[in-house]
Amino acid sequence: MSLEANRPTVVTDEGTRYLCYLRGRIHRDHGRIMVGDRVALMPTDPGQALITAVEPRMNTLLRPPAANVTGLLVVYTMTRPEGNRELLDKRLVLAELSGMRAEIVLNKADLTPVDAWEQLANVYRDVGYRIWRVSVLTRVGIDEMIASPRQGTWILTGESGVGKSSLLSAILPEVKLESQELSRIGRGRETTRQVRLWLVGEFWLADAPGYTALTLEVERAEDILAAFPEFARHHCRFGDCRHLVEPGCGVRQALAQGEVDRIRYRSYTTILTNWVKR
Numbered sequence: 001m002s003l004e005a006n007r008p009t010v011v012t013d014e015g016t017r018y019l020c021y022l023r024g025r026i027h028r029d030h031g032r033i034m035v036g037d038r039v040a041l042m043p044t045d046p047g048q049a050l051i052t053a054v055e056p057r058m059n060t061l062l063r064p065p066a067a068n069v070t071g072l073l074v075v076y077t078m079t080r081p082e083g084n085r086e087l088l089d090k091r092l093v094l095a096e097l098s099g100m101r102a103e104i105v106l107n108k109a110d111l112t113p114v115d116a117w118e119q120l121a122n123v124y125r126d127v128g129y130r131i132w133r134v135s136v137l138t139r140v141g142i143d144e145m146i147a148s149p150r151q152g153t154w155i156l157t158g159e160s161g162v163g164k165s166s167l168l169s170a171i172l173p174e175v176k177l178e179s180q181e182l183s184r185i186g187r188g189r190e191t192t193r194q195v196r197l198w199l200v201g202e203f204w205l206a207d208a209p210g211y212t213a214l215t216l217e218v219e220r221a222e223d224i225l226a227a228f229p230e231f232a233r234h235h236c237r238f239g240d241c242r243h244l245v246e247p248g249c250g251v252r253q254a255l256a257q258g259e260v261d262r263i264r265y266r267s268y269t270t271i272l273t274n275w276v277k278r
């Protein structure tokens with residue numbers, strides 16, 4: 001399910017496209033239908049259909065509104081805009097808590113010194129993330145990143161100005177044309193809220209507007225810890241250690257010895273303090 005020209009477009013598993021209408025009770029039962037929703041259709045006219053049911057969602061993303069998201073491509077830059085590692089970590093935690101995969105895309109490689117890139121890549125590879133180095137300007141790394149096997153629905157996310165829309169246009173040259181068309185059709189009517197999925201080889205990809213305010217309500221500290229799997233390699237005296245002030249904490253010891261990345265640790269404490277309900 002994809003939104004185009006203010007009406008949902010559904011592509012069937014066989015690749016047929018339908019411009020759709022919604023049966024009234026769909027809104028009542030499911031709220032707003034979202035990009036990524038899997039739906040049942042009843043064809044009406046050629047190329048047109050009625051959406052009759054929405055399947056239960058595996059997960060949902062709020063910004064942009066999307067359902068059944070397999071993963072986030074978190075776009076990040078070191079300069080223009082200057083990278084904010086805490087925001088990067090927050091996006092990675094959001095993915096983990098939502099049951100989504102995440103990969104990191106360092107864009108603007110043309111502006112990034114190689115040693116700075118290597119340092120960043122080492123930190124995140126060590127955690128277990130795939131991290132790509134690309135530049136829309138020089139096209140370095142883009143084909144390799146796209147050729148990596150993925151399935152399902154992926155969303156480009158990251159701060160404003162990091163190059164998400166530029167990346168999508170670099171991957172799919174037809175995107176630029178169509179987005180100009182769309183803004184004409186929409187005449188300002190909710191055009192900014194439209195989200196469209198594009199087929200990139202085997203997976204679907206959507207662009208999203210950048211934003212920085214990122215917050216979640218989390219029930220348990222352990223859920224946050226699951227997004228910092230590298231901490232678990234350092235043993236603490238107590239099984240339920242939060243690695244904050246506890247005496248004999250192996251993570252804090254590792255931190256003091258430079259074996260835990262300081263910025264990752266700071267992100268962890270900030271997220272724990274701000275997101276976990278007490």
Ligand SMILES: Nc1nc2c(ncn2[C@@H]2O[C@H](COP(=O)(O)OP(=O)(O)OP(=O)(O)O)[C@@H](O)[C@H]2O)c(=O)[nH]1
Nearest residue numbers: 108135136137159160161162163164165166209210
């Ligand atoms: N030097 C350099 N500039 C780039 C690169 N990629 C994108 N830019 C520039 O960065 C600026 C922002 O790019 P956008 O694609 O609009 O960024 P965005 O992430 O979509 O931003 P929002 O839509 O506001 O969230 C544009 O001026 C691009 O030309 C790159 O690889 N190198």
Ligand SMILES: [Mg+2]
Nearest residue numbers: 164165208209
């Ligand atoms: Mg954009």
Ligand SMILES: [Zn+2]
Nearest residue numbers: 236241243249
């Ligand atoms: Zn500990």
